[in-house]
Structures are given as C-alpha cells and as structure tokens.
Amino acid sequence: MRTLLLDCTYFPIKVVSWQRAMILWLTGRAEVVDVYQEIDIRSPRMQFKLPKILRLLARHKSSMKVRLTRFHVFTRDDFTCQYCARQFSMKELTLDHLVPLSRGGKTSWENVVTACQKCNGKKGNLLPAEAHMQPKNRPGVPRWTPQLVLRLTDQDPLEWRDYLIWDADAA
Ligand SMILES: [Zn+2]
Structure with missing residues (x-):
C-alpha cells in the first residue's frame, strides 16, 4: 500500500510508503485527504484508516510550471x-x-x-x-506553479487520478 503525498496547494510531490505516510501524519506534518476505507490499522491503543492521500501542511517550494490535471x-x-x-x-x-x-x-x-x-x-x-455553448471564461494556463510527473500503476487508487498530470492516453 502506498500513499500519494501532496504539497499544501494540492500538487503531488511523490508517492511514499504507508509507513512513511503514518510518520508524516502522526507527527502533525501532514493531514489526511482520503483514506483506504477497507484497511484498518490496529495497535493496542488506537485504530485508524490507512491514508490514501496526504497533504503536507508546510509550504513546499517549487518553481515548475503548473501541469495539466x-x-x-x-x-x-x-x-x-x-x-x-x-x-x-x-x-x-x-x-x-x-x-x-x-x-x-x-x-x-x-x-x-x-x-x-x-x-x-x-x-x-x-x-x-x-x-451555441460558449465557455464562461476563456481558458488559458493558470498562474500558479508546480509538480512532478507521477505515473499510476494498476494497484494505485483511482482517487489519485484527480491530482496527477493529465495522461492523454489514459483519458
Ligand atoms: Zn453545466
């Protein structure tokens, strides 16, 4: 099981192991955006769902152009x-x-x-x-920054798709 890590503006940074994800979450450096509903993590003192998507709370510096997702x-x-x-x-x-x-x-x-x-x-x-349908706003490149190209495997959750770079072949 893997977790998609987003920066604070919801741009994907990388995919991390669930163990790494748990550390980021439990130390308060990230918040959960979505969980694996079907998987429970149990310890003697607590029980919770494994994070599917995590968002880092601190600002992550990036100078790349925003990608089409x-x-x-x-x-x-x-x-x-x-x-x-x-x-x-x-x-x-x-x-x-x-x-x-x-x-x-x-x-x-x-x-x-x-x-x-x-x-x-x-x-x-x-x-x-x-x-006879004209878009409300003329579409163009947005003015924010961002992210790395991440490719999905068959094992990865569909929900990740919304945050990843547009892959015309998979569309
Ligand atoms: Zn409509």
Whole structure:
C-alpha cells in the first residue's frame, strides 16, 4: 500500500510508503485527504484508516510550471461548469474539450474546460459555435506553479487520478 503525498496547494510531490505516510501524519506534518476505507490499522491503543492521500501542511517550494490535471483544470475554473455556471463537487465534474478530440482538438489548457455531466453531454461532439455553448471564461494556463510527473500503476487508487498530470492516453 502506498500513499500519494501532496504539497499544501494540492500538487503531488511523490508517492511514499504507508509507513512513511503514518510518520508524516502522526507527527502533525501532514493531514489526511482520503483514506483506504477497507484497511484498518490496529495497535493496542488506537485504530485508524490507512491514508490514501496526504497533504503536507508546510509550504513546499517549487518553481515548475503548473501541469495539466483534472484537479488543476477544476481549480482554475473554480469547480464551476463553464456552460451553465453552476458549481459542482469534483466527482460530478468532467472535462470538456472545446474542439473535441475526435475533431482534432488537443488536450491543452486552452482547449479544456470544466463542465458538468449534463452540459458535457449536451455539447457532445460539437464545436462551441455549433452547440451555441460558449465557455464562461476563456481558458488559458493558470498562474500558479508546480509538480512532478507521477505515473499510476494498476494497484494505485483511482482517487489519485484527480491530482496527477493529465495522461492523454489514459483519458
Ligand atoms: Zn453545466
């Protein structure tokens, strides 16, 4: 079992062993974002769930450019569907390609926006002009910093996906 370690701004830093994760958590250097529901750690005095995602509380210095992930696109768009202008939880949101992939669109900051499932379904394979659906804000590269490329293995939790760099092949 491994734990995804995020910095204080939710950018992934690295994957650590659960033992390392427990030390970071129990010494108060990190907080739990998500746990492995099915796994209980027991000791004579306490019982708790193994952390699936941890967030470091102290600021982690980084000078890299922000990477394209679902979470970062949702953050850029303030978790707001760019078509109906309503806010949703991360689980309810999808990414919409302004120019659909099937029509030569790229997965880039300029071509990807946050959309709710209903609006995404409605827009389907159309261009914004064809669907008469223009995004609320013109999409672009966000102005914050960040993170390393992390690749998922089959054993890693699906929930990590929201924090990792967009992998067009896995999309
Ligand atoms: Zn919508």
